[in-house]
Amino acid sequence: MGFVWWRLFVAAVVVILFFHGFSSAERAPNFTFMHSATTAPDISYYDYIIVGGGTAGCPLAASLSQNYSVLLLERGGSPYGNPNITNLSTFGSALSDLSPASPSQRFISEDGVINARARVLGGGSCLNAGFYTRAPPDYIREAAWDGRLVNESYQWVEHLVAFRPPIQAWQSAVRNGLMEAGVMPYNGFTYDHIYGTKVGGTIFDLEGHRHTAADLLEYANPTGLTVLLHAAVHKILFRTKGKSRPLAHGVTFRDSSGTKHRAYLKNGSKNEIIISSGALGSPQLLMLSGVGPAEQLKAHNITVVVDQPMVGQGMSDNPMNAIFVPSPIPVEVSLIQVVGITHFGSYIEAASGENFAGGSTTKDFGMFSPKIGQLSTVPPKQRTPEALAEAVRYMDSLEDAAFKGGFILEKVMGPISTGHMELRTRNPNDNPAVTFNYFKEPQDLERCVQGIETIEKIIESKAFSKFRYEGMSIAALLNATASSPVNLLPKHANASRSLDQFCKDTVMTIWHYHGGCQVGRVVDHDYKVLGVDALRVIDGSTFNYSPGTNPQATVMMLGRYMGKTILDERLASDVSN
Structure with missing residues (x-):
């Protein structure tokens, strides 16, 4: 009998170890609450309706489902089972997929910079370079968030999706080069935002598998949550008759077959609709629903519910902006792991090695590839489809040695420069027109120049010497021709003397766009939309500037924070009554 029990014990251990070796990003969790929108009834009722199953929407839905019925509507599909999302080695593949079924939807700002918005459960956390780091304490104070709940909410997120990255040779050289360049002190590994050089977290586990905000739905109460995929919300429905202010009470959405559905709030004064559709999707949906600048809405024959010019x-x-440094020796494949947080307002990060696009053997420059729209060989207004195609053909013709190396980038803090968004059509699946006004404010340009100068110091540092060709000057890197080793940056006769022009001509995105529904302008400090009832916006569109070096940790935290806040407020109200 003892032998039988021993065999059962060994078998159980083997099963546990087998499944422990597979991340939730590799296998679809048993989300019994996740369905195609085609299965939805024509009309349904919930306590909360959340529009957007992205980086904020997933933790928000998981939290509210503990006590209430929640409908989470996501216009994209599931991230599970898609290797282009799951694997670090195929980073960029989803961003380069321009098909209607892609988890990424490309858009080009009026500035000419090519960008992307998420179209998948888990949002941008399914597409990004994975860096995980918290917002600085002063950001939390300015947002008037409760520090204790902020820390608890970050920890709630980190328990499932954050990891310590393995630092190899290239990232180590960047780290040590940052310190030689004076970005001090060295703060080791930490999720916290601290001036100096540090190793941050990542949402890629040790096997290189991505974890996303969708994984946070593991916290959900499965009996309290319904997730509908491929559900494109067209409009928020308002009641105005007999109301002092418009009252949000439902939404209309269409499934993948085009069939129209309606979902309404159950009777109850505290039930709400929450928009978490991102910095493009949230202001766009408000406008499509009649909340926005009256003149613009009328131009699209949209009935004005509230004239809100700040939407x-x-x-x-x-x-x-980035500099590619060709290496005389092989480098590892790495995304963002090390960051230099400077006092002058620029963040220095790095990525290295070749990636493989679309599972093919086509070599790629990962997060700096023209295949995903990151074209810096010509100024923004010249980044036409023809220029992109030519850059891709050129890249495919290069020898293997051209891909040996990595990029060191700088990202401007804030930024101070701002722009605006306008509707193009009444179709929520179409991209609106957005202008970011890169470097409109001189301080942003000064920060870029100082960031590039810091990158130069890193490249010239002793710590980085083995990854630098002997005798290759900074001017040569900035003006390198298309020979091998190669630098895919524009040639400027005066680039070494005019870094401000270099910044303007080589500007790219790091996908951290925000704004459009900002606190104090469109929503109050509880994220309730000004001028209407039972409607909130909770996502990065409410940010006045991007939190920390990379925002995804704070967006996930905000979803949990506000979910917990709403639950606590309702509990306190119920007790007092």
């Missing part, structure tokens, strides 16, 4: 204003995207 779509305050749009910003952190400008990013």
Whole structure:
């Protein structure tokens, strides 16, 4: 009998170890609450309706489902089972997929910089370079968030999706080069935002598998949550008759077959609709629903519910500029792991090695590839489809040695420069027109120049010497021709003397755009939309500037924070009554 029990014990251990070796990003969790929108009834009722299953929407839905019935509507599909999302080695593949079924939807700002918005459960956390780091304490104070709940909410997120990255040779050289360049002190590994050089977290586990905000739905109460995929919300429905202020009470959405559905709030004064559709999607949906600048709405024959001229204003995207450093020795494949947080307002990060696009053997420059729109060989207004195609053909013709190396980038803090968004059509699946006004404010340009100068110091440092060709000057890197080793940056006769022009001509995105529904302008400090009832916006569109070096940790935290806040407020109200 003892032998039988021993065999059962060994078998159980083997099963546990087998499944422990697979991340939730590799296998679809048993989300019994996740369905195609085609299965939805024509009309349904919930306590909370959340529009957007992205970086904020997933933790928000998981939290509210503990006590209430929640409908989470996501216009995209599931991230599970898609290797282009799951694997670090195929980073960029989803961003380069331009098909209607892609988890990424490309858009080009009026500035000419090519960008992307998420179209998948888990949002931008399914597409990004994975860096995980918290907002600085002063950001939390300015947002008037409760510090204790902020820390608890970050920890709630980190328990499932954050990891310590393995630092190898290239990232180590960047780290040590940052310190030689004076970005001190060295703060080791930490999620916290601290001046100096540090190793941050990542949402890629040790096997290189991505974890996303969708994984946070593991916290959900499965009996309290319904997730509908491929559900495109067209409009928020308002009651105005007999109301002192418009009252949000439902939404209309269409499934993948085009069939129209309606979902309404159950009777109850505290039930709400919450928009978490991102910095483009949230202001766009408000406008499509009649909340926005009256003149613009009338131009599209949209009935004005509330004339709110600040919807779509305050749009910003952190400008990013990078230098490719060809290496005489092989480098590891790495995304963002090390960061230098400077006092002058620029963040220094790095990525290295070749990636493989679309599972093919086509070599790629990962997060700096023209295949995903990151074209810096010509100024923004010249980044036409023809220029992109030519850059891709050129890249495919290069020898293997051209891909040996990595990029060191700088990202401008904030930024101070802002723009705006306008509707193009009444179709929520179409991209609106957005202008970010990169470097409109001189201080942003000064920060870029100082960031590039810091990158120069890193490249010239002793710590980085083995990854630098002997005798290759900074001017040569900035003006390198298309020979091998190669630098895919524009040639400027005066680039070494005019870094401000270099910044303007080589600007790219790091996908951290925000604004459009900012606190104090469109929503109050409880994220309730001004001028209407039972409607909130909770996502990065409410930010006045991007939190920390990379915002995803704070967006996930905000979803949990506000979910917990709403639950606590309702509990306190029920007790007092």
